[in-house]
Amino acid sequence: MSDFPENAKVVVIGAGIVGNCLVGHLSDLGWTDIVQIDKGPLPNPGGSTGHASNFIFPVDHNKEMAFLTYESQRQYGALGMQTVPGGIEVARDEVRLEEFRRRMTSATAWGIESKLLTPEQVKEMVPFINEEVIIGGFYTPSVSVVDSLETGTKMRQKAQQAGNLEVFANTEVLDVETVEDQVGISKVTAVVTTRGRIEAEYVVIACGVWSNRVANMAGATIPLTPAVHQMADVGPIDVLAETNNEIGYPIVRDMDTFCYERQTAGSMEVGSYAHRAILHHPDSIPSNEEAALSPTELPLSQEDFDPQMEQAIELMDMLGDAEIKYAIDGLLSLTPDAMPVLGETVEVENLWSAAAVWVKEGPSIAQLIAEWMTYGYPHLTDPHGSDIARLYPEERDYDHICARATEHFNKTYGIVHPSEQWESNRGQAKSPFYSREEKLGAVFYEARVWERPQWYEHNAPLVEKYGVKEREAEWDSRWWSPIINAEHLALRENVGMVDLSAFQIFDITGPGTVEYAEYLAVNKIDVPVGRAVYTPWLAQNGGFHSDLTMMRLGEEHVRVVTGAFDGGRDSFWMRKHMPRDGSVVITDKTREICTIGLWGPRAPEVLQQLTNLDLSQEGSPYGHVVDAEVAEVECSLFRISYVGDTGWEIYTSWEDGPALWDALWETGQGYGIVPVGIGVYGLTGRMEKSYRLMGAELESEYNPVEAGLARPKVKAADFIGKDAYLKMRDEDPSAILCTLTVDDLTDSQGRQRYMQGGNEPILTLDNDRIVDSKGRVSRVTTAGNAPSVGEYVLMSYLPPEYAVEGTKLRVMYMNEVFPVEVAVVGSGGIFDPDDLRMKG
Numbered sequence: 001m002s003d004f005p006e007n008a009k010v011v012v013i014g015a016g017i018v019g020n021c022l023v024g025h026l027s028d029l030g031w032t033d034i035v036q037i038d039k040g041p042l043p044n045p046g047g048s049t050g051h052a053s054n055f056i057f058p059v060d061h062n063k064e065m066a067f068l069t070y071e072s073q074r075q076y077g078a079l080g081m082q083t084v085p086g087g088i089e090v091a092r093d094e095v096r097l098e099e100f101r102r103r104m105t106s107a108t109a110w111g112i113e114s115k116l117l118t119p120e121q122v123k124e125m126v127p128f129i130n131e132e133v134i135i136g137g138f139y140t141p142s143v144s145v146v147d148s149l150e151t152g153t154k155m156r157q158k159a160q161q162a163g164n165l166e167v168f169a170n171t172e173v174l175d176v177e178t179v180e181d182q183v184g185i186s187k188v189t190a191v192v193t194t195r196g197r198i199e200a201e202y203v204v205i206a207c208g209v210w211s212n213r214v215a216n217m218a219g220a221t222i223p224l225t226p227a228v229h230q231m232a233d234v235g236p237i238d239v240l241a242e243t244n245n246e247i248g249y250p251i252v253r254d255m256d257t258f259c260y261e262r263q264t265a266g267s268m269e270v271g272s273y274a275h276r277a278i279l280h281h282p283d284s285i286p287s288n289e290e291a292a293l294s295p296t297e298l299p300l301s302q303e304d305f306d307p308q309m310e311q312a313i314e315l316m317d318m319l320g321d322a323e324i325k326y327a328i329d330g331l332l333s334l335t336p337d338a339m340p341v342l343g344e345t346v347e348v349e350n351l352w353s354a355a356a357v358w359v360k361e362g363p364s365i366a367q368l369i370a371e372w373m374t375y376g377y378p379h380l381t382d383p384h385g386s387d388i389a390r391l392y393p394e395e396r397d398y399d400h401i402c403a404r405a406t407e408h409f410n411k412t413y414g415i416v417h418p419s420e421q422w423e424s425n426r427g428q429a430k431s432p433f434y435s436r437e438e439k440l441g442a443v444f445y446e447a448r449v450w451e452r453p454q455w456y457e458h459n460a461p462l463v464e465k466y467g468v469k470e471r472e473a474e475w476d477s478r479w480w481s482p483i484i485n486a487e488h489l490a491l492r493e494n495v496g497m498v499d500l501s502a503f504q505i506f507d508i509t510g511p512g513t514v515e516y517a518e519y520l521a522v523n524k525i526d527v528p529v530g531r532a533v534y535t536p537w538l539a540q541n542g543g544f545h546s547d548l549t550m551m552r553l554g555e556e557h558v559r560v561v562t563g564a565f566d567g568g569r570d571s572f573w574m575r576k577h578m579p580r581d582g583s584v585v586i587t588d589k590t591r592e593i594c595t596i597g598l599w600g601p602r603a604p605e606v607l608q609q610l611t612n613l614d615l616s617q618e619g620s621p622y623g624h625v626v627d628a629e630v631a632e633v634e635c636s637l638f639r640i641s642y643v644g645d646t647g648w649e650i651y652t653s654w655e656d657g658p659a660l661w662d663a664l665w666e667t668g669q670g671y672g673i674v675p676v677g678i679g680v681y682g683l684t685g686r687m688e689k690s691y692r693l694m695g696a697e698l699e700s701e702y703n704p705v706e707a708g709l710a711r712p713k714v715k716a717a718d719f720i721g722k723d724a725y726l727k728m729r730d731e732d733p734s735a736i737l738c739t740l741t742v743d744d745l746t747d748s749q750g751r752q753r754y755m756q757g758g759n760e761p762i763l764t765l766d767n768d769r770i771v772d773s774k775g776r777v778s779r780v781t782t783a784g785n786a787p788s789v790g791e792y793v794l795m796s797y798l799p800p801e802y803a804v805e806g807t808k809l810r811v812m813y814m815n816e817v818f819p820v821e822v823a824v825v826g827s828g829g830i831f832d833p834d835d836l837r838m839k840g
Helices: 017-028 063-078 094-110 119-125 148-161 208-217 302-315 317-321 359-375 398-409 434-439 461-466 482-493 513-520 567-577 603-608 657-671 678-689 722-729
Strands: 007-013 034-037 087-091 115-117 136-140 144-146 165-168 173-180 186-193 196-205 225-235 251-254 259-264 267-272 297-299 323-334 341-344 351-355 442-447 450-456 495-499 504-509 532-538 544-554 557-562 585-588 593-599 625-630 633-639 647-653 673-676 736-742 782-786 791-798 808-813 816-825
Touching: 007 017, 017 034, 017 148, 017 351, 017 359, 063 094, 063 144, 063 359, 087 094, 087 119, 094 115, 094 136, 094 808, 115 119, 119 136, 148 165, 148 359, 173 208, 196 208, 196 359, 208 323, 208 351, 225 302, 225 398, 251 302, 259 302, 267 302, 302 317, 323 398, 341 359, 351 359, 434 442, 434 450, 434 657, 450 482, 450 673, 450 678, 461 482, 482 495, 482 673, 482 678, 482 782, 495 603, 495 657, 495 678, 504 513, 504 567, 513 557, 513 567, 532 722, 544 567, 557 567, 567 585, 593 603, 593 657, 603 647, 603 657, 633 657, 647 657, 657 673, 678 782, 678 791, 736 808, 791 816
Parallel strands: 007 034, 007 196, 034 165, 087 251, 196 351, 495 673
Antiparallel strands: 087 136, 115 136, 173 186, 186 196, 225 267, 225 323, 251 259, 259 267, 297 323, 341 351, 442 450, 495 593, 504 557, 504 585, 532 544, 544 557, 593 647, 625 633, 633 647, 736 791, 736 816, 782 791, 808 816
8 A cells, every 4th residue: 555645636446437637638728646546446437437338429509418428429539539420319109200300400500410301211220210200300410429438448548648637446535525614615625535545636426326415424425316217238239240330320319208229239239228227325335345236237127118219119129139238327426406516616616527418528627627716617518507506405414316306217208397496395395375376277397496486377467468479380389388478578668576575685794895895797786775786607618607686785794685596606606706804704694684675657656555655766776776675574685686677675574574565566556566477587578678597597607798788997896707807808799689570470380489598599681500600509598479579589699790780680599580670789778778767
């Protein structure tokens, strides 16, 4: 053990595809003194990489994952570790064929060559397929097969040859040590192994199905569960052996049976995602010594696999004449929302997660983590959807992880709508108005763990009143209701009340409050008490990290209000950058304060009946917070609007919330008040005003200049990302956020179609993709109705030459193109562009 180091800059735990590529990328970025350990032997230590099928289908509806997959393919190719046989997904019914049209749209967005095939064309490419059971195919020539073990070996050896890495196989982690600083933040200090103890400034956990167990040693969580993916090698098969290739035919994914068939020399590997979800606890996984094959290659549960094998034989009858040579319950990692868990753990500083990563995105995610550790935030792409900090404590609960993993396992090859809601383990966080909303027929959607009314069946009669039409296509009407548009119009006509209690609220107090708040925010927070400031927070590269409101409530008191989807990330960002001298205290007030949005032209009339406060722009100015008694309840009134109408966010204590709701509801009956759901607040209302949304329009890949959120001057105080932001202000923008209207929604079947905001590509009139000077594609970031003006509206970043009002373009949706026109360039909406309703 004398050769085992006592100190290192960084210890990487795990030698699968992610850990190996990570040490290579860290070395490339200038890191030295790296130590990598794995409890198994090399080159195959027994994790999921060792039994992976190693094929990559690059088309994905999710931008983040599509880009990471594309970049990984590039890296595999650059190392000479990739074969490109192409791949075909086959459909057995019309529903799947419609999904293929959607996939054609995503392929166009990402610039991936693909085409639809007839059964006969599929048969030409895969002569042993039974074309009688399929009705079409989706072909992608760039589908590839990679050697993940050899890729990892090359990346690891590159770091070793540079003199930056020491590697220790057969070395198990026994403990991860931490120390707590004076403000209560834990920091990793050392890793204890079977070879000895090593102190480290950084530790990265990249050990797949064991990741959470190792994180728990440090008091941290990496929310995932080991789960089974069944596969079998069937052969020998003459037609495959005759190719004299490892893979001579396109890989086939039989999407409606959730199976794939992939040639491996003279055999066919059959893999399934159709069986029941079979989850394992990491403590039940055998050791290398105990395992018959490897710890993640468990004996096949034959009764689960038999139905899938029968379906595979139906598609390729030659499989029925061959023998199963090798079959396993292979383990992989599933998370509660089907996305990777990446980044610094929220509980322990400098303890990083690189987990729940598949071979198809392994090299690029390793690069992303390396950049994150080096620069403070990745340059490669925005990890908004995979940032481990996104997950609330309820989502880290083991039972919740298992419930959600069980639900989404069979959706691996499923057809998932952009607005699809979870069914399992609901109701974890409810507002104090929940029972009242239930009585009004609220249809609840989940915002991470928070239940929020999307619309109210109570308002169904308004559909006829306002003449709102149903949508013809089932896909467009799924997870949508005409009641949303009716609620919108009722609010615009009279007044609506919106439950905003899922707001994530944090108080910053202490003598260092203002200096710290200024450091977080782009816009000036050192304003008079009572002022509130809408502001971005930037990543170190000058792109968006957060988008929220900061209220100056006292000389040493600033309140941060952010959205339900970003509370975890924003809370972590605050703790990450807070001073460590005790001058600042951050308190989570989310479960203590509830909020009601009261908006519409008659909102002042309703509220004035319940308070003695002067509600004019003099007594309650726009952008200001004032304390008031409303119906004998102590409240704070913040005059602001995310729906583009006059009114307030009304804050009160959680306990007093129901009394406030009842008073507003009862008083509002004489003014046409309606309960209004998030379908208006989060979509139709904001779309009419072109308000931006974090994670949609606002990402770290774009900056405030491009998003139309740059103010005329930059404050003197320093803030995160300031240097990069100043540089961006001196440059001409590569893209400008625009609002577009769809000129004609009619498809080739004569139906009105409605884009879902699922990254549909914006095209030229010649149907060419639009890509800016930084390589970013123009795509729909949000799509929705603008009921007040009778338009269907899209938002998209466009290069300056297209970002001109009146420019005619096209949008692709379900593999058809529709005419669009640029209506607004930069900030400003198509409804009340002068903000007279809010500020008049």
